[in-house]
Amino acid sequence: xxxxxxxxxxxxxxxxxxxxxxxxxxxxxxxxxxxxxxxxxxxxxxxxxxxxxxxxxxxxxxxxxxxxxxxxxxxxxxxxxxxxxxxxxxxxxxxxxxxxxxxxxxxxxxxxxxxxxxxxxxxxxxxxxxxxxxxxxxxxxxxxxxxxxxxxxxxxxxxxxxxxxxxxxxxxxxxxxxxxxxxxxxxxxxxxxxxxxxxxxxxxxxxxxxxxxxxxxxxx
Amino acid sequence: xxxxxxxxxxxxxxxxxxxxxxxxxxxxxxxxxxxxxxxxxxxxxxxxxxxxxxxxxxxxxxxxxxxxxxxxxxxxxxxxxxxxxxxxxxxxxxxxxxxxxxxxxxxxxxxxxxxxxxxxxxxxxxxxxxxxxxxxxxxxxxxxxxxxxxxxxxxxxxxxxxxxxxxxxxxxxxxxxxxxxxxxxxxxxxxxxxxxxxxxxxxxxxxxxxxxxxxxxxxxxxxxxxxxxxxxxxxxxxxxxxxxxxxxxxxxxxxxxxxxxxxxxxxxxxxxxxxxxxxxxxxxxxxxxxxxxxxxxxxxxxxxxxxxxxxxxxxxxxxxxxxxxxxxxxxxxxxxxxxxxxxxxxxxxxxxxxxxxxxxxxxxxxxxxxxxxxxxxxxxxxxxxxxxxxxxxxxxxxxx
Numbered sequence: 001x002x003x004x005x006x007x008x009x010x011x012x013x014x015x016x017x018x019x020x021x022x023x024x025x026x027x028x029x030x031x032x033x034x035x036x037x038x039x040x041x042x043x044x045x046x047x048x049x050x051x052x053x054x055x056x057x058x059x060x061x062x063x064x065x066x067x068x069x070x071x072x073x074x075x076x077x078x079x080x081x082x083x084x085x086x087x088x089x090x091x092x093x094x095x096x097x098x099x100x101x102x103x104x105x106x107x108x109x110x111x112x113x114x115x116x117x118x119x120x121x122x123x124x125x126x127x128x129x130x131x132x133x134x135x136x137x138x139x140x141x142x143x144x145x146x147x148x149x150x151x152x153x154x155x156x157x158x159x160x161x162x163x164x165x166x167x168x169x170x171x172x173x174x175x176x177x178x179x180x181x182x183x184x185x186x187x188x189x190x191x192x193x194x195x196x197x198x199x200x201x202x203x204x205x206x207x208x209x210x211x212x213x214x215x216x217x218x219x220x
Numbered sequence: 221x222x223x224x225x226x227x228x229x230x231x232x233x234x235x236x237x238x239x240x241x242x243x244x245x246x247x248x249x250x251x252x253x254x255x256x257x258x259x260x261x262x263x264x265x266x267x268x269x270x271x272x273x274x275x276x277x278x279x280x281x282x283x284x285x286x287x288x289x290x291x292x293x294x295x296x297x298x299x300x301x302x303x304x305x306x307x308x309x310x311x312x313x314x315x316x317x318x319x320x321x322x323x324x325x326x327x328x329x330x331x332x333x334x335x336x337x338x339x340x341x342x343x344x345x346x347x348x349x350x351x352x353x354x355x356x357x358x359x360x361x362x363x364x365x366x367x368x369x370x371x372x373x374x375x376x377x378x379x380x381x382x383x384x385x386x387x388x389x390x391x392x393x394x395x396x397x398x399x400x401x402x403x404x405x406x407x408x409x410x411x412x413x414x415x416x417x418x419x420x421x422x423x424x425x426x427x428x429x430x431x432x433x434x435x436x437x438x439x440x441x442x443x444x445x446x447x448x449x450x451x452x453x454x455x456x457x458x459x460x461x462x463x464x465x466x467x468x469x470x471x472x473x474x475x476x477x478x479x480x481x482x483x484x485x486x487x488x489x490x491x492x493x494x495x496x497x498x499x500x501x502x503x504x505x506x507x508x509x510x511x512x513x514x515x516x517x518x519x520x521x522x523x524x525x526x527x528x529x530x531x532x533x534x535x536x537x538x539x540x541x542x543x544x545x546x547x548x549x550x551x552x553x554x555x556x557x558x559x560x561x562x563x564x565x566x567x568x569x570x571x572x573x574x575x576x577x578x579x580x581x582x583x584x585x586x587x588x589x590x591x592x593x594x595x596x597x598x599x600x601x602x603x604x605x606x607x608x609x610x611x612x613x614x615x616x617x618x619x620x
Contacts, residue, residue: 057576065581072548072578073600075608079549079567079579089568 022191023127023211024050027099030125030183030213031056035096038121040083040113041103045071048078059095061086084108087116095121102209104128105161115177118216123182127211130186132166132204150189151208167203167210178217185211238445241512242346244271244332244339245303246296249376257334257369260525263359267348270373271339272296272331275315276323278379284615285379286321287370288330289387289394292519293459293511295338298330299323304510313594314386320603325615326383333394334369335361335519337512344445344512355514356442363390363526367397371405381405383613384606388412388591389558390519393526396566399547400528400539408546408609410602413555413591415562416536416569417527422557425465426520429458433513442514455513456504463503468554468587472496529569536569543570546612547577548605550591550598557588578605 024047031037033055039048042060044067051058060078062068071078083100084107098121100113105128107113117124129152130136139147146156154161165173167186174181186194186207194203203210249270251257256266273296278285288298288311295302299309299316315321321328332340335358343358350357374382385406387395392414399409418426436454438444444451464472476496480486483493492498529536547570551563560581570577582597584590591598 059576065583069580069582069597069601072580073604075604075611077546077576077578079571079577080564080581086568089571091572091574094571094574 020050021046022187023101023209026185026187026193026211027101027125027127028054030211031097031099036094037097037099038090038095039099039101040087040117041100041106042071042076042078043067045074045076045078047099047101048076049074052076083113087113087120090116090120092119093122097121097123097125099125101125101127102129105163105165107163110163110165111173111177114173114179114214118179118214122215124179124214125212126170126214127209128165128170129161129209130167130204130207131164132168133189133208134205135189135208137205149208167207168201170210170212174212174214180215180217181212182215183213187211238344240304240338241342241344242339244296246271246273246332246339248272248339249373251372255372257365257372259359259365260362261359265334265341265359268334268341268369269339269345270331270334270341270369272329272373273298273300274330275299275328276326278327278377279615282379283381283383283613284326285374285377285382286326286328286384286386287374287382287398288315288321288328289366289370289385289391289398290330290333291387291389291391292462292523293507293516294391295336296330296332297338298328302510305506310592313592314599314602320599320606321386325610329374329377331370331373333366333390333519333522335366335515335522337515338510340369342512343442343514343518353445355445358514358518360521361518362522363393363397364401364531366522367394367401370394370398371402374405381407383615384408384410384609386410386412386602387414389414389588390523392558393418393523396528397526399543399545400532403540403543403545406545407613408548408606410548410550410605411563411566412550412598413552413558413563413588415558416529416539416566418523418525419562422465423524425462425557426524428461429520430517432457432461433517436513439513442517444513450508451513452505452508455508455511455516456501458516459507459511460500460504463500465557466587466589468556468585470554470585471587474585475499536565537572540570540573540575543573543575545575546605546609547575548601549577549579550601551579551581552586552588552590552595552598553581553583554585555588555590 028050036057039060042048042062048058048060061081068080098117104110136147186203187209189208194207251268253266256264294310297309298311332338335342337344343354347354385395385398392411395409395411399406433454436451438449439451479495481495481498486493528539532538549563551560567579580601
């Protein structure tokens with residue numbers, strides 16, 4: 001499978017100076033108004049607030065108690081839970097979209113989590129930091145140490161991120177478990193989409209993160 | 221010689237308490253023989269009465285009514301001076317001007333549960349058929365019975381849908397029963413430190429309390445009222461045991477440690493040498509001033525029987541199928557009576573039902589009783605939940 005399509009994204013380039021995160025805006029653009037959404041690993045609820053402001057029925061799961069309580073104090077429907085263990089409690093087709101924003105790399109079983117996302121939701125939106133990003137490669141190649149960036153400042157020994165992957169790796173996983181990629185976007189270090197007309201290995205090199213709209217593939 | 225000082229007799233006379241049972245100093249709704257209360261045990265209770273308090277005013281749309289459900293030993297005096305003890309209302313931390321449940325914003329109702337002893341019909345009431353106190357002749361009641369009676373009161377008040385039903389512990393059980401029995405009548409539900417079923421450990425503690433009451437020779441097989449006495453020693457022991465379960469090891473240690481009560485050295489007796497002993501004795505003796513021993517038996521029994529899933533084919537999620545009610549579930553880290561795992565099971569069932577649910581576990585060392593205490597994070601969450609529900613309900617004004 002190849003990466004085919006980029007969303008036209010009005011406002012993202014200028015949005016980086018504002019309060020809303022570029023990847024959140026991108027995710028919000030992918031969700032149809034009026035739909036029901038579960039945000040897995042919703043943090044302090046910034047994305048959920050953005051979605052609810054657009055008339056979307058949003059729910060959240062968050063691992064940290066502090067995060068959950070801040071969300072609930074914002075009036076959001078968020079429960080304390082763990083993507084690895086609690087997604088099994090949700091029935092099939094419970095949501096139109098299930099979002100996993102910058103959390104896949106912190107799960108113990110990314111493949112199982114991804115399968116659960118597309119069982120619970122008819123569509124999934126997954127974003128993750130691209131470990132194939134040129135700065136990462138350079139740090140490992142030249143510096144000889146595990147990469148650290150502005151967005152991923154933790155050292156190897158205290159990071160919560162235990163399953164890093166590249167955009168290429170993720171595409172291969174989607175192929176392996178028969179997941180269809182409906183839209184794919186790579187964002188550069190400034191949250192701008194990497195231009196559409198470049199070959200996809202450029203994305204894997206210059207995309208600081210990947211954002212994917214996924215649906216269940218047809219039968220094999 | 222070993223000094224023994226038993227639990228002191230109550231300072232408030234039995235007359236003060238028994239007067240409240242039939243003639244409460246609060247509002248009362250009477251239900252005559254044309255409106256019996258159908259109990260789960262098969263008995264139609266009639267006539268009966270419900271004592272209740274209200275705070276604030278019902279708006280023109282009748283859309284701002286909040287029902288507060290009290291816990292095992294609570295009553296309708298949520299936010300006013302208690303007529304028997306003279307103490308402040310039991311939930312003035314949550315209910316009042318500028319509090320999350322503000323009477324300027326909501327019409328707040330709290331009724332004494334059926335089976336209680338503060339004005340709603342219960343075992344301490346006069347049985348109109350005999351002219352004597354009901355005692356153990358009173359039918360065994362359940363949490364669904366309590367809620368059925370509350371629904372009749374809400375009907376009487378001309379309220380179709382409650383904006384919110386709020387309660388902790390046994391009150392939380394009633395909240396959940398409301399949503400399972402009358403989902404279309406509950407816009408939002410705030411269930412605190414509770415469970416959808418009473419655990420074996422909790423049933424065991426209740427049995428301990430009941431046996432303490434029954435072991436008191438003054439209990440007379442529940443017929444003490446006719447003799448003008450009250451098994452206050454047995455009830456006090458029941459309360460002491462229960463009170464320990466409402467706290468936590470850490471809270472007891474912080475509050476009392478091993479400190480001595482008004483002395484520096486042990487007296488080598490069974491007097492209350494330790495502060496914690498003195499505290500428990502006080503809890504026991506002050507409780508019996510305001511509570512009826514038989515009512516304690518009946519209400520603990522109602523909690524023991526509570527199991528929502530069992531009423532829905534063993535599947536909890538079925539109790540909440542397609543429910544539109546907005547839920548907020550709150551638990552406390554040090555609550556070992558209704559631990560977070562119980563709330564989590566409820567949340568899983570609500571998720572499976574597609575309900576809109578928020579769930580927060582609040583860190584505190586104050587045990588089960590935390591829901592009655594000044595815990596700012598709990599208030600912030602309650603306030604935000606009610607405000608966001610109020611917005612969805614179209615209640616005007618941003619305060620509260």
